[in-house]
Amino acid sequence: MDSKHSEPSPLESLPVELVRLILSALPDVISLQTAILSSPTFYRPFVRAQSAITSHVLLQQIDATVLPDAVLAVSASRLQTCDETDRLELVREFSRKSLGDKAMLPKTWPLQEAVAIAKLHVYVDGFAHKFAAATLTEPPFAPAESSPMPTQQESLRIHRALYRFETYRHLFRVAPDALRLDSLQLFFRHYSTFENEQLACIHDFFARAVLLSLIGKVSDGTFETTINSPLVQNLLLLGLEGLHNAIYRVPGNLFADLPPGADLFRPQSFLYAGLCYANDSEIHITLNEMSPQLQELHIRKPFFADPDSGPLEAWKWAYLEEMGMEFVFNRARRSLRRWGYVLWDRWRLDDIGVLEEPFEPW
Incomplete structure (x- = not known):
């Protein structure tokens, strides 16, 4: 009996570079996350370039000045939620490091962040x-x-x-x-x-x-x-x-x-x-x-x-x-x-x- 093999989808036959371009063109990070979780066709090309792709999509969605x-x-x-004394110290530390010093943002972003x-x-x-x-x-x-x-x-x-x-x-x-x-x-x-x-x-x-x-x-x-x-x-x-x-x-x-x-x-x-x-x-x-x-x-x-x-x-x-x-x-x-x-x-x-x-x- 001849075995029947399903034909690969057109997406599966695309070059990796083209799939990455498609992912990079998505309008927002949630769409990117949905795409890579929907199919290995998207996930595999994403993994080796995830920081670059994620960062590109994030900056398309949110202006760099914001x-x-x-x-x-x-x-x-x-x-963390804690008692009053510790909370006060947490807020002071956050204000000093994050607001006062204006820490430099990373050039690339992990997907979770x-x-x-x-x-x-x-x-x-x-x-x-x-x-x-x-x-x-x-x-x-x-x-x-x-x-x-x-x-x-x-x-x-x-x-x-x-x-x-x-x-x-x-x-x-x-x-x-x-x-x-x-x-x-x-x-x-x-x-x-x-x-x-x-x-x-x-x-x-x-x-x-x-x-x-x-x-x-x-x-x-x-x-x-x-x-x-x-x-x-x-x-x-x-x-x-x-x-x-x-x-x-x-x-x-x-x-x-x-x-x-x-x-x-x-x-x-x-x-x-x-x-x-x-x-x-x-x-x-x-x-x-x-x-x-x-x-x-x-x-x-x-x-x-x-x-x-x-x-x-x-x-x-x-x-x-x-x-x-x-x-x-x-x-x-x-x-x-x-x-x-x-x-x-x-x-x-x-x-x-x-x-x-x-x-x-x-």
């Missing part, structure tokens, strides 16, 4: 789109018939702020009062005031999204009285993946997909308190009273050297007559944070003419 922030967030997620970064990036990218769609339709922007699109630099800026949110969440997820009181030294001092105000914009965006899921409609008065509630702050503590699941996965039921044992009413002020501590209580003069040298000292060098002046100029415009003890997360600037004022390019700010008149706090 990657340091992504790595920080993933690294912070791996900090790239997958961890790529999984988080899915939520970062999704929330970046939602943030832009929500804020770019708020006054002073004109209502648009279709969703306005951020520029690439604006989108990357939002990505960095979202990664910063996730990093903070992991560093201070079990923060006792001692950690919070020291948060200026541990975390916020490594960022400029306008970068910390960007994080404040993200905080307010998430707080409003949580409240919308809870009560359907949020007036300014309701937002003002509930933003620091234990319920809202405990929900923000869930992080990007948890917030996505809680807000969007089960419409109308914010509590359906929470982790087991989650206590949403325990005393907690999380990022709200942290942003208050981002200010220096010893600065008793206003921004416009400071010399250029003093301004540079208290605004601080940004963690990311933004090539666009929009965020810095917007922040200076908003805080020109404010004392240094109120340079971040000021209540009178909440209306500005609603449209994400420190996250846009200078051309967009000039286009709406918002910087032409002095800011009038409410």
Whole structure:
């Protein structure tokens, strides 16, 4: 009896070099992981060039200027839970080595590390789109018939702020009062005031999204009285993946997909308190009273050297007559944070003419 042999698939007959080119052209790391696990045809060529292929795909998915922030967030997620004293030391060490020294990123990435970064990036990218769609339709922007699109630099800026949110969440997820009181030294001092105000914009965006899921409609008065509630702050503590699941996965039921044992009413002020501590209580003069040298000292060098002046100029415009003890997360600037004022390019700010008149706090 003649034995029948199955014909090899066209993929199996491809040269190894061509298979590697196909893998390198995949749009994201999760697709790469799926491909190599689906068939030996992909797995075998991948193994001998995995670092090069993985690194290429990762940098296609995540911009190189955002990657340091992504790595920080993933690294912070791996900090161990321990008692207060040890936790404080862990956070100090992380702040010194990862934030202060800005360790050089590797030139190549193992698949496991790239997958961890790529999984988080899915939520970062999704929330970046939602943030832009929500804020770019708020006054002073004109209502648009279709969703306005951020520029690439604006989108990357939002990505960095979202990664910063996730990093903070992991560093201070079990923060006792001692950690919070020291948060200026541990975390916020490594960022400029306008970068910390960007994080404040993200905080307010998430707080409003949580409240919308809870009560359907949020007036300014309701937002003002509930933003620091234990319920809202405990929900923000869930992080990007948890917030996505809680807000969007089960419409109308914010509590359906929470982790087991989650206590949403325990005393907690999380990022709200942290942003208050981002200010220096010893600065008793206003921004416009400071010399250029003093301004540079208290605004601080940004963690990311933004090539666009929009965020810095917007922040200076908003805080020109404010004392240094109120340079971040000021209540009178909440209306500005609603449209994400420190996250846009200078051309967009000039286009709406918002910087032409002095800011009038409410």
